Amino acid sequence: PASVLAVQLIHGINFGVMATVAVTFVSDLCSESHRGAMQSRLAATSGIAAAMGPAVGGWIAQRWGIHWTFGTMACVAAAGAAIFLWKV
Numbered sequence: 496p497a498s499v500l501a502v503q504l505i506h507g508i509n510f511g512v513m514a515t516v517a518v519t520f521v522s523d524l525c526s527e528s529h530r531g532a533m534q535s536r537l538a539a540t541s542g543i544a545a546a547m548g549p550a551v552g553g554w555i556a557q558r559w560g561i562h563w564t565f566g567t568m569a570c571v572a573a574a575g576a577a578i579f580l581w582k583v
Contacts, residue, residue, distance in 0.1 A: 517541075
């Protein structure tokens with residue numbers, strides 16, 4: 496359906512913008528001597544999250560249902576935002 500295509504389009508744009516902003520943000524915060532290491536950490540964290548997120552989310556959905564999956568991931572996102580705001 497057209498609604499799925501629209502959501503996927505928005506998701507793709509969001510992913511491209513957020514990835515660019517994340518690298519720029521890390522570059523702005525770090526000194527030149529640490530920039531490469533910090534961008535590597537960002538890339539590793541993103542890769543691990545992309546690999547583990549669907550697996551953990553699927554496991555939670557199978558065990559307790561999709562509502563628990565969204566609730567759990569919302570809590571993980573809120574914790575990540577809190578840590579980010581505390582550290583910056």
